[in-house]
Amino acid sequence: MSRLVISGARPLGGDAVDIVIDGDKISEINPAGSTNVDGDRVLVADNLVALPGLVDLHTHLREPGREDAETVDSGTRAAALGGFTCVHAMANTEPVADTAGVVEQVWRLGKEAGWCEVRPVGAVTQGLNGVKMAELGAMASSAAHVRVFSDDGKCVDDAVMMRRALEYVKAFNGVIAQHAQEPRLTEGAQMNEGELSGILGLRGWPAVAEEAIIARDVLLAQHVGSRLHICHVSTAGSVELIRWAKSKGIDVTAEVTPHHLLLTDELATSYDPFFKVNPPLRAAADVEALRLALADGTIDAVATDHAPHPSEDKECEWAAAAFGMLGLETALSVVIDTMVRPGLLDWAGVADRMSTRPAQIGRVAGQGGSIEVGQPGNIIVIDPEVMWTVVPSELASRSRNTPYRERTLPGRVVHTVYAGTPTVVDGALAETKNNERSVTS
Amino acid sequence: MKKHLLSSADLSREDAILVLDTAAQLAQVADRPVKKLPTLRGRTVVNLFFEDSTRTRISFEAAAKRLSADVITFSAKGSSVSKGESLKDTALTLEAMGADAVIIRHGSSGAPHRLANAGWINGSVINAGDGLHEHPTQALLDAYTLRENLCGGVGDLAGKRVTIVGDVLHSRVARSNTLLLATLGAHVTLVAPPTLLPVGVENWPCEVSYDLDASLAQADAVMMLRVQLERMNDSYFPTAREYSRRYGLDHRRMESMSEHAIVMHPGPMNRGMEISADVADSKRSVIVSQVTNGVSVRMAVLYLLLGGNSPAQPAPHEGIEE
Known part of the structure; x- marks a missing residue:
């Protein structure tokens, strides 16, 4: 099974690294650009911030x-x-x-x-x-x-x-x-x-x-x-x-x-x-x-x-x-x-x-970990600089009652990785079929 | 003038004086054998009453009819409103009927704001009382009555002392009056037990007192507010009798007022509670003329919001429908 590589992200805003996720766990953290990604799925995160x-x-x-x-x-x-x-x-x-x-x-x-x-x-x-x-x-x-x-x-x-x-x-x-x-x-x-x-x-x-x-x-x-x-x-x-x-x-x-x-x-x-x-x-x-x-x-x-x-x-x-x-x-x-x-x-x-x-x-095991080898593959990549305007009709929620309508806010989620599987890629929901995703219990 | 009249705060000093001056002109219509002007002929005015209020509704109806407007009255009882139709759907219905002005009375504070600002209708919105918020035409008719009795019917209310007594917490009349009378230069004193004053009242443009007797001698006018008996059950005060003793206006207290001072009440009165019968019926009482002035002031508001800039009284060639 191929690995998932988040390339060039800065965990907690620190130095840029490649985060390698194998299965549902972080398996390697390498200096940015030093990972051999042949056959791996890559999420580009050049100099964006990575958080758990x-x-x-x-x-x-x-x-x-x-x-x-x-x-x-x-x-x-x-x-x-x-x-x-x-x-x-x-x-x-x-x-x-x-x-x-x-x-x-x-x-x-x-x-x-x-x-x-x-x-x-x-x-x-x-x-x-x-x-x-x-x-x-x-x-x-x-x-x-x-x-x-x-x-x-x-x-x-x-x-x-x-x-x-x-x-x-x-x-x-x-x-x-x-x-x-x-x-x-x-x-x-x-x-x-x-x-x-x-x-x-x-x-x-x-x-x-x-x-x-x-x-x-x-x-x-x-x-x-x-x-x-x-x-x-x-x-x-x-x-x-x-x-x-x-x-x-x-x-x-x-x-x-x-x-x-x-x-x-x-x-x-x-x-x-x-x-x-x-x-x-x-x-x-x-x-x-x-x-x-x-x-x-x-x-x-x-x-x-x-x-x-x-x-x-x-x-x-x-x-x-x-x-x-x-x-x-x-x-x-x-x-x-x-x-x-x-x-x-x-x-x-x-x-x-x-x-x-x-x-x-909440006593949730497997969440809230640090971005380190061996930790669960729950990672997000954000662009803190981008400004965006909230348009209620563009939200994924079934309802529209946001108080931020027409308001411009900083920072957007670029990628979300849940249990080693991308759920959001480049700011959009991943196309993976839901039931193919592995889920921790 | 703004497009809507939602709060007394919408009125500048000049706006308020314009309304009062216009009302004074229009009041002359009432003295004519045919009490009607053609000014709003062909315009549609909707009375949208979600709360029962016979006197305010009739007053607006009379005002609109005297200006020859077509008046549609939409009361909550017996209409689709009482079957749970939303404010939005009611508003869209009125818009589809081509309402030029909507006069709304609603139990929820801010409902007129929603009607005016949610994009449901294009006409002017006049607040005829919303929840615990405001009742600006009541304040205008009170200002008119004060000006007539204390200022010779001209100008503003500079330096006049008005004491407003009673359930300020739940009173839209008190809110609208405090704002408008202060705009017109009057000194307002609110008198109530501490339980019936809202948080933050110390920042309103008025003085606040818990002691009615202390504020009577100075007053040029005393306005008594209706106190609903159910407030007693919510422990705002212990008993109706205690309230009446401490905050009611009776003959003894009226004696301590200065010679020229007038007594007002927005109605409906609880005789024997906030005001004794002999005070209500005394010659100081202007309560009945408040009702008369209500029609003139509401004519003025409708005229100014709908009629544009032409003179209030018909030009000679226009004539009067007879």
């Missing part, structure tokens, strides 16, 4: 139930184009991913699609109802090997339920990923509560509703000695709480979305629901705090919260619109724009926050 394949902790693939918005296949195509070799599929599908049967279905659909590894997230409570714990152990032991559990979309707001869940998942090294939103403080909430919400007459989603839950949950995690992950951190106050918790040795990790690194609540003045998201876009000071926290590692990971919605759920008045925005195909560009270009993260930092740490948090 990105890992998303927070993706809504919508299948089963809302295939009009996204499917596992369409969502993972978008993921591959965005440089992801692994995504965590959130549990708020219809039916909810709260049983071994549903998580295995999602996992199998991911395997069949073959564009990247799909790791299902299991619901914490049955039907996301917050009342009765789902069969977390069954999901953990299933073929899907669930390690991340979340009622995302809803907060596990009952303190006893949260405590029990944190304790219970210790048995299989799971983590509870909390959607931190105190429900009573956010009834009917539409946007960040601040001066703008008052002027626009949109019900406020106050920072304290996120921070109060984070404060409680880090203390719960400390009390029971469990692992806690905070989804989509959006406020400067949350950053302070997480920083404090880490300083006390509490086992908490956190993610931030690309949109919270770039966009602010000012965009709500258009009343355009493409900017409606949960948690809401916050103030510029929050954006600044989130960038600094991602830079210093207080926030561990970038996670897209890719949330596809059909157009009828966005082409309406603000209050009637669904929360959420696409993210997979623009995440890396936004990180380059907000973190790399201002000098807050170097390429090693990007690899850490978008690949290594999310893989660790």
Whole structure:
């Protein structure tokens, strides 16, 4: 079987090398141009940056139930184009991913699609109802090997339920990923509560509703000695709480979305629901705090919260619109724009926050490795300099609700290699038939 | 004037004075035996009401009819809107019918913005109240009423002190009035319990107070806002009686106002809650003339948005339909 050679790439922006992948593992790393590529498949990457394949902790693939918005296949195509070799599929599908049967279905659909590894997230409570714990152990032991559990979309707001869940998942090294939103403080909430919400007459989603839950949950995690992950951190106050918790040795990790690194609540003045998201876009000071926290590692990971919605759920008045925005195909560009270009993260930092740490948090073996001999062949090649304009109709996602419409962003994925097989070549999806691809389990 | 009237912030001082001056001219029509001008003949004005509001709808209807426009009223109840038709489809329908102006009342803040800016329709959009956001023609009629009573019906409201009392948090009237009255040079004071003030109100172009009594003596006008009783169940205040004691305008409080000061209310009133019956019916109360002025101001807005630059009153040769 022929090998795959990525020629002339610069791993983490370092010296140019040829990366040779044999099967699904990196077999050789040679000085650029020194590899005999006779009979090998070559992906030209002259002086482009190579990173380990990105890992998303927070993706809504919508299948089963809302295939009009996204499917596992369409969502993972978008993921591959965005440089992801692994995504965590959130549990708020219809039916909810709260049983071994549903998580295995999602996992199998991911395997069949073959564009990247799909790791299902299991619901914490049955039907996301917050009342009765789902069969977390069954999901953990299933073929899907669930390690991340979340009622995302809803907060596990009952303190006893949260405590029990944190304790219970210790048995299989799971983590509870909390959607931190105190429900009573956010009834009917539409946007960040601040001066703008008052002027626009949109019900406020106050920072304290996120921070109060984070404060409680880090203390719960400390009390029971469990692992806690905070989804989509959006406020400067949350950053302070997480920083404090880490300083006390509490086992908490956190993610931030690309949109919270770039966009602010000012965009709500258009009343355009493409900017409606949960948690809401916050103030510029929050954006600044989130960038600094991602830079210093207080926030561990970038996670897209890719949330596809059909157009009828966005082409309406603000209050009637669904929360959420696409993210997979623009995440890396936004990180380059907000973190790399201002000098807050170097390429090693990007690899850490978008690949290594999310893989660790999700306990995903075979992802998030370094670009070294013997490591899995999950590698992406990016051109960080190219500028591109986001055209919604050109996205691979089945939905069009990107907040970056008409916006010009830096950096594009040129090649994505997943488990030794190219899924994206020269910026386009590879033509390989899905089922011919080898897939790690 | 901008093409749409979505917020009081769309109006410059000059725009606002132009509307008020135009309204004053048009008000004379109401004194004629035949209350009609041919100005908007052949133009189609749609009243698109997703929320019940009989008084605002009738006021706009009267205004449009007095300008000879064809008026189509599209109420949510009993129409396809109540069967779940989207705002977009409703808008496309109106566009297909050739609406020159759409007057929209909607329960969601920003719905008029969407109608105006989403590319669904070409006509002018007039906000007749959206969610918790704004109600700019109410602010214009209030400004008109203030100017008539306090400034001899001319110019702006420079230096006049207006106290607005009540549920500012949920009031589109308070938002629109604060913006417009400040644009016209008035000093606005918002008075409410802290629970009924929005976050960030300290940055609005007004003063804020929790104490009604302290702000009455200075006021040239006191505007009472409707307080919905269900706010009580959401713990914005403990009981209707306590609210009324602390923030209601009764005879005793009215006595502490200066001689010339007027009492306003956008209606509908909760008599005995935010305003006592004797105050509502007193000679200081201009509540009924607010309604009258509403028609003139809405005529002016329709005229200025649709009629272009010709004079508001018919030229002698144009005549009046009789």
